[in-house]
Amino acid sequence: MELLILSRLLEYPDAALWQHQQELFDALAETEHLSLKDAHRLGVFIRDLLSEDLLDAQASYSELFDRGRATSLLLFEHVHGESRDRGQAMVDLLAQYERAGLELSSRELPDHLPLYLEYLAQLPHDDAVNGLKDIAPILALLGARLKQRESRYAVIFELLLALAESRVDEQKVQAQLAGEARDDxxxxxxxxxxxxxxxxxxxxxxxxxxxxxxxxxxxxxxxxQYLTISTGGQH
Structure with missing residues (x-):
């Protein structure tokens, strides 16, 4: 449930999110793997996001995730860049989705983080945790960049790392940030x-x-172009 909520919140904000906000809070009340403190933090994020005007939220999202590569939600952007290995990685990930019964539309990219989280939500808990651990370094770097930009979305990545039960070397993350120039x-x-x-x-x-x-x-x-996944992860 937690991963479906986080997946939906990382999608491009749309009217459906505002229309079904009570369902989102109801789902949050049923989470099993977030501490009370983290559940409260997520509730505050949802409240603050949905208190905004939809168009303002959409503009902020685009400014944050669609300008430059540093905060891209395409996972392989941070692993393979423009190398040819990215294509094969896409094929391999797509095969994993198909085995799990997750069907993609022609517009969806397999390495889009919200989609990957929806996939993990279909797996047994331990497998989902391992899937998060696989991308923990990316999550840590993205979260640190968002925190540096004073974005509320940083909390989403902190919660994902908590769910991954993964410890990340903060000194290494900060050292990488110190050597980066803004690309947006x-x-x-x-x-x-x-x-x-x-x-x-x-x-x-x-x-x-x-x-x-x-x-x-x-x-x-x-x-x-934006991808949308309906509330609750249904297509």
Missing amino acids: TPQALDAVWEEEQVKFFAEKGCGEDAISAHQRRFAGAVAP
Whole structure:
């Protein structure tokens, strides 16, 4: 139950979340593996989130999770980056989902954290805990970055680590953060976009004039896509 709640809260906020908020609080009251203190912290998160205007919550979510890679909810982004290993990892994870009877739509990426949590929620408790332990270093790093940005979402990752019963070396996490530059600034985002465009056209054999023309035509045209999982994890 806890993982389904956390999965839903990490999804892009939608009207259904506001409409079914009482069901969310009812589900929270039935959790078995959160301490009273952690259940209270989660309740405060839900209360504060749902007290916001929906459009404001959506804008904050997009600003947080869809700008740059540091806080991406795509797990393999933090493991494989753009390497070819990512594709095979996706295939392997998709096979795990299928064995568990979890069907994905054509728009869903297997390594999207909310989807992975929904998958773990279908497993026996010990297996779910082991699944969380597998991604504990990623959860710790994401949580630390969100805390650094003073985001309320940091508490979600703290609770996931508590459920994972996993101890993370805080000194190593803080040392990595200390050496990082923010990748969600306009300058950083522009640099990444330009690098990807140059790489794309270099692979296609286009000259600089073609690159410039493409940039002028399509600048700002790409919009993020969001995935939604219904309350309670049903599709």
